Amino acid sequence: MYTFSAMTLKYDRTNPFLAKLVLRERLNKTGSTKETWHVVIDLEGSGLTYRPGDSFGILPHNDPKLVDAILASCQWDGDLSVFDERSHSHFSLREWLLKKANLASCTRKFLLEIIMRLPEGEKKEELRKLTEAGNEDDLKKFIHSWNVPEVIALYPEAALHPNDLVTSLQPLLPRLYSIASAQSCEGNHVHFTVSRVRYDVAGRKRLGICSHFLCDMIEVGAPKVPVYLQSTRDFILPEDTSVPVIMIGPGTGVAPFRAFMQERVHRKVQPQKSWLFFGERHREHDFFYEEYWQQLVSLGLLRLDLAFSRDQEEKVYVQHKLWENREEVWRWIQDGAKIYVCGDAERMAKDVDNCLQQIVSEQAKISLDAAKAFLTGLRREKQYLRDVY
Ligand SMILES: Cc1cc2nc3c(=O)[nH]c(=O)nc-3n(C[C@H](O)[C@H](O)[C@H](O)COP(=O)(O)OP(=O)(O)OC[C@H]3O[C@@H](n4cnc5c(N)ncnc54)[C@H](O)[C@@H]3O)c2cc1C
Ligand SMILES: NC(=O)c1ccc[n+]([C@@H]2O[C@H](COP(=O)([O-])OP(=O)(O)OC[C@H]3O[C@@H](n4cnc5c(N)ncnc54)[C@H](OP(=O)(O)O)[C@@H]3O)[C@@H](O)[C@H]2O)c1
Numbered sequence: 001m002y003t004f005s006a007m008t009l010k011y012d013r014t015n016p017f018l019a020k021l022v023l024r025e026r027l028n029k030t031g032s033t034k035e036t037w038h039v040v041i042d043l044e045g046s047g048l049t050y051r052p053g054d055s056f057g058i059l060p061h062n063d064p065k066l067v068d069a070i071l072a073s074c075q076w077d078g079d080l081s082v083f084d085e086r087s088h089s090h091f092s093l094r095e096w097l098l099k100k101a102n103l104a105s106c107t108r109k110f111l112l113e114i115i116m117r118l119p120e121g122e123k124k125e126e127l128r129k130l131t132e133a134g135n136e137d138d139l140k141k142f143i144h145s146w147n148v149p150e151v152i153a154l155y156p157e158a159a160l161h162p163n164d165l166v167t168s169l170q171p172l173l174p175r176l177y178s179i180a181s182a183q184s185c186e187g188n189h190v191h192f193t194v195s196r197v198r199y200d201v202a203g204r205k206r207l208g209i210c211s212h213f214l215c216d217m218i219e220v221g222a223p224k225v226p227v228y229l230q231s232t233r234d235f236i237l238p239e240d241t242s243v244p245v246i247m248i249g250p251g252t253g254v255a256p257f258r259a260f261m262q263e264r265v266h267r268k269v270q271p272q273k274s275w276l277f278f279g280e281r282h283r284e285h286d287f288f289y290e291e292y293w294q295q296l297v298s299l300g301l302l303r304l305d306l307a308f309s310r311d312q313e314e315k316v317y318v319q320h321k322l323w324e325n326r327e328e329v330w331r332w333i334q335d336g337a338k339i340y341v342c343g344d345a346e347r348m349a350k351d352v353d354n355c356l357q358q359i360v361s362e363q364a365k366i367s368l369d370a371a372k373a374f375l376t377g378l379r380r381e382k383q384y385l386r387d388v389y
Helices: 005-008 066-075 093-099 108-117 122-130 136-145 147-156 163-165 211-219 252-268 290-298 318-324 328-333 346-365 368-380
Strands: 019-027 036-042 053-059 080-085 089-092 175-178 189-195 198-201 206-207 225-230 245-248 274-280 302-309 338-343 383-388
Touching: 019 211, 036 211, 053 198, 053 211, 066 093, 066 147, 080 093, 080 163, 093 163, 108 147, 108 163, 122 136, 122 198, 163 206, 175 189, 175 211, 175 252, 189 211, 189 252, 206 211, 211 302, 225 302, 245 328, 252 274, 252 290, 252 338, 274 318, 290 302, 302 318, 318 328, 318 346, 338 346, 346 368, 346 383, 368 383
Parallel strands: 245 274, 245 338, 274 302, 338 383
Antiparallel strands: 019 036, 019 225, 036 189, 053 175, 053 225, 080 089, 198 206
């Protein structure tokens, strides 16, 4: 049984270990429409141990440009001391804005602070209306449209005080990332597969806080990544290497399966017992870890099915590959294969689940409801496991 070492328990979200960023490489080739990075940190000196299937929590910092924008528009001194109630600690205002405040979206409470300080007039009235009962949809839209520095810049007349932010903004929360390496293979290094979030809101650029922190902000070589281990209870490999595994992981969902395969190879897994379904946009640009998978395939250690969604007119997804191989997928399930799904929760995991229901229903010649109950049983028995986000 897995036991937590004292060191593993020493670090948590309130007391993270500062890991060194040792490598960052783009996984997509030139011409890709996505940005996904292979990020490696070093745990040297932490005593932390991890298992394939575990994740790390990362406590990001905000982009200093956002902090500078706030300090400049309010003409505040970043060295000013502020007290953070949540951590019962004093910080310089700059450090608090960098590490503690969610600057991506404001809160109703923050808007109420602004209303209180605004002089009477049209702007105050408009903002008051937005925060009244019945206008929740408009309020949500406003909060999604403007980040904290932008809201502050919209209402310079409010002449805010730093404490208005400290008492009313949401905390900056950690983000989880699946580990893409096995410690038996990589020692103190931890690998991640990180998709950089970028989007536009009404022409204004938005960057995902933590993916921007990892993929761009932190310098390689800097011991500046605050991390803590988030162990998994169930998303683990079977001890017995003769148990077959079916791994379904499009996009960044492939991360834990790289860890699984490193570990299985280390434990001398038998051939024909590991099956990976991977998908991304284009084979030419987005075939993450291609060499590693192809090497395992050539050694007979991995069966690989690929779904490059945008290489043809009709979308091809991992579930289409599962369906094409349904007779064998069913045979593997009957042979006791563990099924793992990792990646997008909103659409992919649901569609894969529906596909598995169809496969079980057709192959076992049972109704869809009975197939659903069968899969529920597999989930209860930890034979069908998901790590989706
Ligand atoms: C168990 C677990 C494991 C995970 N493993 C990984 C992993 O291995 N790799 C990985 O990359 N991620 C992984 N994630 C997701 C990761 O934790 C973060 O959620 C992700 O990196 C985004 O964080 P961020 O801070 O960069 O973005 P945030 O600043 O949190 O921004 C994301 C938010 O931006 C908004 N948004 C995003 N796109 C758009 C859009 N097009 N239009 C409008 N709004 C939009 C949405 O509100 C979204 O919630 C995992 C999550 C969990 C729970
Ligand atoms: N907003 C952003 O900029 C951004 C960027 C990256 C990730 N994310 C989010 O982060 C999570 C993981 O993203 P990721 O980078 O790992 O990749 P992803 O967005 O999950 O895409 C990986 C592959 O899965 C395909 N896919 C889309 N819908 C699917 C479905 N219903 N069933 C099966 N496959 C499907 C995609 O195809 P198509 O794309 O061709 O449909 C792509 O080929 C997702 O929740 C995603 O929404 C957001």
